[in-house]
Structures are given as C-alpha cells and as structure tokens.
Amino acid sequence: MNISRRDFLKAAAAATVAGKLTTSALAGLRDVLLAEDAPSVIWLQGAGCDGCAISFLNSIHYASADDVLLNTIDLDFQSNLQAAAGDLAVSAAEAAAAKPGYILIVEGAIPTGAGGEYCRLWPGMTMHQAVLQYSDNAAYIVALGACASYGGVSSGAPNPTEAKGVGEVLGADARLINLPGCPAHPDWLVGTLTYLLTAGHLPPLDEHRRPLEFYGERIHDNCFNRRLYCGEPVFADQLGGVGCLEFLGCKGKHTQADCPLRKWNSRGSGEYGVNWCIGARSPCLGCVNPNFPDGMSPFYEYLAPPPAANGSGEAGPAGEQHQLRVRRDMKAS
C-alpha cells in the first residue's frame, strides 16, 4: 500500500487542525500507511438498505473514498464494490477471515427469526451465522449505522423478522464499536478507522459504545437555532419556518451527535458539510439513538426532553438552563 508524501502531509495537517491526533499518533499513522500489508477489512451487509455504504462513498473530510480504498485498507469483502461474485467473492471473505486481526464492519440488522433465513448472504450462510463466525478472528468489530448498532428501522415494531443489532447478537464484546446514524456519517467511519489504525485500541466510548469524539455532545447544545435567542427562545411556527423546531418534533435534546458542527455532505478535504437536517429546517429524527426509530417516533411530534443531567433545572423549555458551548475548532454557522 502506498501513500504519497503529499497526501500524507495533507492528511496530517488536517488531523492536527482538528486537534484529534497527537504527534505520536501521527507518527503511527505514517508507519501504518507505509507498511507493506494494509489492514484487512471484511464488510458484511445484512437486513439494511446499503445507505451506510453509499454514505461512506461520500467521505472526503478526512480522506476521500478512493484514498481509503486505494491507500489505507484492503477491503477484502464488500458486496457493492467488489469485482468478484458468487463463489469467488465468498472465497475472498474466507481467505481474509482466516488471518486474525482484520476489522469487521457490519452494516444492516441481523434477522434472527425463522432460523435467520430472512437474510442469507450466500448458500449455507445467513447473516446471523456470518456475524457469529466472522467475529471470531476480528481485531475490532464496527457496527455501522443504526440497524447494525441497535436494530434500526429493520427492527421497527412489530419487528417481523426479529432483527437485532450486533451488540445484542454477540453479547458483551470488548472489540465492538457502534457507529449509529441513519445513515452513519462517513466521517464517523473514516475517523474511527483512522483512530483504530493509529492508536491500536478503541477510542473512548460512551455507555452505548459510541465514540465520544463524534457522539459526545447533544445536538441541541451546538444548534445554531439557539443563536437566534437573545434571552427568549424563538420557535418555528411551522416546518420550513425560522427558529427552534422542538415543538415540531425535533429530537435534538434527546440526541448526541456532532451534526451541527460537522454537518453533512462535505465540500472537500478538511471542510464541513453543505447542510444538515436542522439546517434544512427539518427536525432531528434522533437517528443515532438506541431507541431509533420507535422511541423517536412520531417524528413530527414533540417529545419531552429527559431531565437535565446536572440537575440544574426542570426538564423542558420552561425551566431548562441553556448553556451554549462551541468547540473552538468547529464553529457552528
């Protein structure tokens, strides 16, 4: 695997600006990128929509998709992209899984009803069997997207296929990282892969096994709609209106993700997105939450926020103590 010096310096500079990689980690990144053997990645897709894979292809902020595919990892199995089909494709997965230390990426939920037959990857291999089998030799397991993390839309009530997330299928597993989102933001995946490859261990995770770097702050606390306040909140009177969307169903007070800062569909390397859900005047659906979608529906109805964690005041708009925090390296617009 090769990376040009120019590309490495560009990536390192971006990482430094983001304040996310220490000097020693950068040195580690260079060593990894210049190594002979690229890290192997096996990417399994179950009961999902492939939206997280499409989202990954939109990666550009940390690295473009082609940079990741050509210069950073050996993507040994991934059904949307791989040249091989049928037996040839299966042989690639089996060969990669025989060498311990790969990163297993799981996208889509795992149906467990009907003996797992609601989702078959290839003859003799259901998604359920594949997740159990292919987790054996994995160094890390990344549950990509809401469905793989916690069941997602595929497990929406009444969950006709008994679909589950990876964590529920594997039980407690120290190698597991959840990257929920519907879809997951490409930066959350590429940033996590970069961390794993440079640090050699899991990043700090919250109680839902989500990286704190991406899921550590409440959407509401970084939302630009709050900048409209001059003491008194301004609430939008209808969708498409100006102001806070809380009473139109926004789940920003229930949701931890860096969407307001990172935004979606980045313009280029090191840049942030062109827009995001609330930026387009539509409410946050809470798509990174373990109880998405059922606990976040109806999407356009108000949901009383949970009590303030620091006990600073009553829950709800009447008594909540607002504290607008803006990270110095990412300015909300």
Add this chain to the structure above:
Amino acid sequence: MAKTITIDPVTRIEGHLEIEVTVDTVMGQKKVVAAKSAGTMFRGFEIILVGRDPRDAAQYTQRICGVCPVSHAMASTMNLDNAFGITPPDNGRLLRNLVLGANFIQSHLLHFYHLSVLDYIDTTGLLDQSPWTPRYVLEDMISGPLAAELVGHYVAALEMRRKAHQAGAIFGGKLPCTGSFVVGGLTEVPTAGKIADFRSLLNELRSFIDNVYVPDAQALGDAFPSYYSLGAGPGNLLSFGVFDQDAAGSTKLFPAGTYTDGAPGTLDPAEITEYVTYSWYTAASGGTNPADGVTEPDPDKAGAYTWLKAPRYLHKPHELGPLARMWISGEYTHGISAMDRIVARALETKKLADAMDGWLDQLVPDATAYQPSSIPVSGTGVGLTEAPRGALGHWMDIQDSKISRYQVVTPTAWNASPKDDLDQMGPVEEALLDVPVEDWDQPVEVLRVVHSFDPCLACAVHMVRPGDRTGGSRVLIRPGIA
C-alpha cells in the same frame, strides 16, 4: 451437457440476489437455457408502517433503499399530498425535483462506473488489490489504454457521485436519506446563495456527463456490439412518469406511458395486476390491483416457489427503467437490449442534468417551498413516480389518523418478477435466455445482463409478508423448464 451455475451473492448491485442459470450447448454454442433468480433478504416494511403517524412514512420508506431513498421520499410525499388533499407550492415541487434529480445522477454514475464497468474491463496491472481482486478475466474484456482510461474515469466518478450528493444535500439537508421532504413540499427555502452553489455543482456534473460518462457508455457499446442483441427480455416497457413540470403533474420531464407488443399506449394504473400463481399466497391474494391488494401467505401452496408477486400490465410483463423512460418519451429508439439499457441510462442522465439547470431558474428565492396541512381522520392516497430503476408506486389507507395499510411496488419487483398465471416470465429471467457463457467458472456474461437492469433487491422484497416458512424469502423464477 447441461450445467447449472449458481451465482450467490450477485455483487455490484444493491441488496441480496442469487442467480441460477442452466447452461447447455445449443447448435455448438454454450448458452443459458433456463434461469431463476432469488431475493434473499426480507424486512417487512408494510407491517412496520401499520399504525404509525402517516407523516412518518416519508422517513421510514426512504430506508427501504439507501441508493434511491429520494425516490421513496418523492413517492411517499406525493402519496401523502394526495391523501391529505394538499398541493405543494411551486418552489416545493421544483426543490423536490432538484433533490431527486441529483440523486438520479448519483445513482446512474454509480451504476455505470462502480457497479457495471468491471464486467467489461481487465483491470490486471491497473487495480491489483482488493476489492478489485480476486476478479474475472475474459478474453473479450477491454485491456490496454482504453481500460486504463476507464479505470481513471472509475476513480473520477467516485468524486462526481459524491458531488451529486452534495448538490442534493443543499436542499435535502443530507444525503442519503433527506429530512426535508415532507407532506406539503420541502422544508428548506431556496436562497440565491444556495441556488448558485447547486448550479456550480450541477455545471461540474454536466461537464462530466457530457465529456466522460456519455462517451464512455457509447464506447462500451462500440466495444461490445453483441450486447445490443442480448438481454432483450419481453420488449414491453412502462413508465409512471417523473419530474412534474407543473403543479398538477400533467406534464412531466419523462412522461408516463407504455409500450406493449410494439405499440405505444396511455398508462392506466387500474390495469396493473399482481399475480400469485407461482407465489406463496392464497389464490384470493392474486389477480388484484395494488390499491386493493391483499396478502395472505400460503407457504404450502402447490407449484409456488417465490415470495414475490408478479406485477403485470394488461396481463403482460413490462420492463421498467431508463430505457423505458427514454423510449416512451421518444428520445431513444435504437433497440431494447442489455447495451441499450446502459446507453439509454447515460443519455437519460444528460437529459435530466440539462433540465435541472432550467428548474434552478424557475425557483423564487426566499419564497416558501412548504404548505402546511392536517392529518385526515381517514382517507386514501397514491403516489406514482420513478426511481432510477423504474416505476415506483406507494399506496396508503388512513384510519383514525394512522396508517392502516401501506403498499409499495418497486421497479425491481417488476423487473425481477416470477412467472405469472399465464406462465409468462419476468423481464430479467427472459433476458437471460440465450446469453452465451464462455467459461463456467467465470459467468461474466450473465452478470453483464443482470447488471444492465441495475437491480435493487432491498426494494424488491421489502414488502413481502413474512411466512413461517424456514426457506425464508427465496424468490425462484423458473422460465420454461418443467
């Protein structure tokens, strides 16, 4: 000597598909004499949607497919507009068209470069690492400078499809899966700045489409002329029409229409019937229009082998997709084949991208794109549109202000359908007949024909009712063999 080849998983599609072909030597040539295809994943969206707030449908149904979520958003919001009795303002119609158009461009670029072209190029010496290895190498594959050029375009197209999503997200909020499509229009408001940003990206896309994608598609046809005579299928075409040019939807960029037994026709949705002769449903579940559809599983039904119903128009199988749209609009008349599908898709992309520039001009900056409405206590709705792969319809009943029934019929359900009650094959299976297979271990010719339909299996099997059958959601299409 006949040999059965199973390709499972079929890769470079969306979703889970198994193809089984029987190959035999006929008059000295090895070719497909029988074929069956199986969708191997099921989730059950029509069950998951029942009892929910109707407004949520536009978000849930987008998760049917991450490649064409905006098409589902369009069908769903049209369905909701219809049921709620609301018409979006012009800005809403235009913005929906622009976001949908951006995703069409993304999907078609992805399909040609990242899903299809590897069937035709020998990448030895160009892409010698996974996921491009292991690979097939056939004698007829392109090599040398043209291969190198196409590989360069493959990489460039990764950037271009990303830019198409950027453009769509300007008004869609984010892609894939847009939050701004709602009943009554679109929540985002076009500003002069956003319009300029979208146009700038559109100009880049149009340059790539005109100077790279369309020429590459035509070059592929020149290099593989035999595929203009392979993969024809039944030769009937259908479109629901898409990209409304006026508030009533009476004029569309790609009009609705049909082409049946060599004659054009006017689309009448009442003539759509789903058959279940070879499907695991009771006889009472079949022979009905989707608006009246009933789905009672009967997993022990004699002679049945699939969970997919067989959608038919005027009791005949019809192919859907870019070729159908371009044929019905009179823009493409060359022929119906695997290669015609690929070329028509590229030409459709150009027609669409050029039209999008005009839609930007029609936007009124700073004017709302949204019209508020209330959930009816009861009602019905229908939304007919087109996904990149073809006609897409959403049907809904509301009772007590909740969804009581929601049905989706997707293009791949038509294209990959089984035999119907008259034993007429579905388009994909008929298209596979007579396809040559040079090397049993490298059935690339079969992949070329299957890929020409741009199959999306998450869409095709999402709406099947779960049975208790441990065989799961296997769809078997068995043309012409006992």
